[in-house]
Amino acid sequence: MGRRRYGGVHVGLSTVVTMFVVIALTIFAALSVSTAAQEKKLAEKYAASVSAYWAADAECAQLANDFGALWSDAASDADMEKLAADSGASVTRRGENLLVSYSRPISEILSLEVTLRLGGTFEIEQWRMVSTDADWAPDNGLPVWQGQPEVDE
Numbered sequence: 001m002g003r004r005r006y007g008g009v010h011v012g013l014s015t016v017v018t019m020f021v022v023i024a025l026t027i028f029a030a031l032s033v034s035t036a037a038q039e040k041k042l043a044e045k046y047a048a049s050v051s052a053y054w055a056a057d058a059e060c061a062q063l064a065n066d067f068g069a070l071w072s073d074a075a076s077d078a079d080m081e082k083l084a085a086d087s088g089a090s091v092t093r094r095g096e097n098l099l100v101s102y103s104r105p106i107s108e109i110l111s112l113e114v115t116l117r118l119g120g121t122f123e124i125e126q127w128r129m130v131s132t133d134a135d136w137a138p139d140n141g142l143p144v145w146q147g148q149p150e151v152d153e
Contacts, residue, residue: 049107053129056104056112063087064116064124067100071118080118096120109133 066087070079077091080098084091089102097119103111106129115126 052106056106059104060112060114063102064114067116068122071122
């Protein structure tokens, strides 16, 4: 009698391990490509926001230089008010000083606010980025333990 031969696929352990390694590497490659695409989008968004900030900053700096040049030429209040009206700024008097305030948009929800004080000296009183989103409110509540143990009665 002869031996019976069974047909079929003879898969060794090394073949199974190789298949799992190839599958794992394919999954990792897909995840890497996905992560790289998301990082690129985030970097582009950040670059746009930084560019928008510096564009608003340059506008504000130029306007501050214009007011400073008028101030150094000992211009009248009327000249200051004319420049303010032309540039969208407001001028108010506080004692001996003129306060010049203006803002420039950075994005839909942020703007750069500037206040200059012109009097005996030329000073930048405020130069800050503020939120223009009316719906946003900071959460100032911080649940910090005050040192009193809670006693259940």
